[in-house]
Amino acid sequence: MKAYAEMTKEELQSELDTLKVEFETYERMDLHLDMSRGKPCREQLDLSMGMMDVLNSEVDLSCEDGTDCRNYGVLDGIAEAKVLIGDMMENNPDNIIIYGNSSLNVMYDTVSRAMTHGIMGNTPWCKLDKVKFLCPSPGYDRHFSITEYFGIDMIPVPMSETGPDMDMIEKLVSKDAAIKGIWCVPKYSNPQGYSYSDDTVYRFAHLKPAAPDFRIFWDNAYGIHHLYDHDRAFIPEILMECKKAGNPDMVYKFASTSKITFPGSGIASLATSLNNLEDIKSQLRHQTIGHDKVNQLRHVRFFGDISGMVDHMKKHASVIRPKFEAVEEIFDRSLTGLGIGEWTHPMGGYFISFEAMDGCAKQIIHLAKKAGVTMTEAGATWPYHQDPKDSNIRVAPTYPPIEDLKVAAKLFTLCVKIVSAEKLLGIN
């Protein structure tokens, strides 16, 4: 098929008429499908049901060091959980705090503490006239939501397949001391599935920020969430690179088991320098006596070690890989050559990013919704929900059953075609 832009007005109008007839058949199907959030599906959750068996009333709930996990204490996590999560994050257990059930909450707390108390003796951000964050965009809506909630100015930074625009980042952070942080999803990024190149990571580690309390918020959400056994992203470990570059305290690295065991019932963690850890723990001891050690022990007993966790992730991959492949195949079949959209081909993570023609994303999402398919809200992947080109759509293939997903993906491509044709015809 010809690219839409090369069609005559008549050809395009004829195409649009055909598409609209097809759309009506979808409308009559009364669909209720959801490709909006990065949620594991039922089959993925079933993979972790064995975790419900490892602790029972016959089992000793003591750590290797004798700590009774049922009682108060242990602010920063039990030793064996630090080893397991340390291996998962590629960090020394000594650099790790194990938290509760949500790494998002840890990031929120980290920003909140910087607001009220400042980082390592620096002025609390709430006492400053202006605080700014760099936001590689499109990015994760819940990151942007935290900084927006705290009134932090968000500056979008363009993303590419190798990571965010490092020229721009280097320039901005070196001259503006109001820039206190940057949101990063370095591996299998949300929403593109991009992984930072070695060079990007090195350049991050060598940043020369004007602000002494500038921190990289390195959300390693998908560190071991590969879709393929061999085609995998490897990226240099950021704590080590920062240390080698003479910037040991510049990074907070976050992770959790939310998409490994049960979202909401996993364990979250932060890895950072010993200086940062000391700073954080001096606050944390006012906040809580400790996090859920029984659940930490449950995770350790279920996986045994990192090898057990890696095997477990292969099972996840075998459930969701066919879903990614199905969506990409439908996009390929329906849209290739039409010149009305591009999409990413992730090797891991939870999303495919779709770039529509400028000014079309909102309309496409609206039209899909009309036919019963919910996509992530338009603009969500940009700070303040403002996608400057109105072009980015986040596609989340993991949750729906594959047959539903195929229907949803086809309907989505139909919506892309209709909205694009109308755009080219000057109808909307």
Next chain:
Amino acid sequence: MKAYAEMTKEELQSELDTLKVEFETYERMDLHLDMSRGKPCREQLDLSMGMMDVLNSEVDLSCEDGTDCRNYGVLDGIAEAKVLIGDMMENNPDNIIIYGNSSLNVMYDTVSRAMTHGIMGNTPWCKLDKVKFLCPSPGYDRHFSITEYFGIDMIPVPMSETGPDMDMIEKLVSKDAAIKGIWCVPKYSNPQGYSYSDDTVYRFAHLKPAAPDFRIFWDNAYGIHHLYDHDRAFIPEILMECKKAGNPDMVYKFASTSKITFPGSGIASLATSLNNLEDIKSQLRHQTIGHDKVNQLRHVRFFGDISGMVDHMKKHASVIRPKFEAVEEIFDRSLTGLGIGEWTHPMGGYFISFEAMDGCAKQIIHLAKKAGVTMTEAGATWPYHQDPKDSNIRVAPTYPPIEDLKVAAKLFTLCVKIVSAEKLLGIN
């Protein structure tokens, strides 16, 4: 025996000599005993081991409304947990948010949010020159630690058997808009085990604070933690009383299952007006996607309903009641009539409060430590760790085995006697 103050110098010196010989025998025992923290003992923890069996890989982890507890979602807690905890707190489930594992963390977050964003549209506390909290004292050290951490001025308010000095509280809150809150443990208070009288609760509900964002931080930590089947404290329900008094939004009420199931692996909650809930949830959605629903379900399945929880608390009581009785009996036997100390006789909660002679608490705790018995740090029960009379000592009888506890209690009374005698003799 005569009161120490009525003894001649020679009689007292002779008594002191005897006491010191006795102390040396304790020193030779090489004790390592701990009466410092309100921790459940092993037998208490064993009571909840059945909770480890109610969920297993054969069990459906769905709520009554079909929500899969294993996946993301449900910001404010699953419906059946709200019912159970609502009954525990004597509140409507609609007034409740179920949180993570720590009510202390909920209190911290509540203060932190007030600092950065303010309460219900009022000026964020961090933008004010001065923020003050009233602190009934002696009180709970971890409460005071939160307000101190946020730089909030703490004003001690005297406590009595019926609650804090309401004349003082009414006067202060009505004229000083900088007073934004008060810490309360209304039932079986920490450390005295006092329960507020009906009149105290009514007067709280009818406060006329100058600050529109004044809130009562009502930590109902020991709401169902009775020691006796029949001699129990009943106090009016504060949300209802505030509502009736025309002050529906004036109270945040906190509770958790930390001392019901497993400390650190329980569920925490907040009960408050719908206006406050809306205010809190508008923040909470930036903080997390949701708390641990599997653990909420685990608690619901274990207890069934509030009746199951009440029965469970009777088992706790039968473990710890003998410990309270043993300590009180030793105090009675060793100290009655000497005029060198007074102590409370709680009907619930986790502590006994000991009032030594003025200027003796630090020395007593120091001396006990020297013989291997750790008490709560001197001053801990007062804001800024400053006990103005240096007289209050918190005794926590629940954790040690009863035989150890008896040794520790005897050693403690010996230390009280030595330090008091020395004080009267002008030696220290």
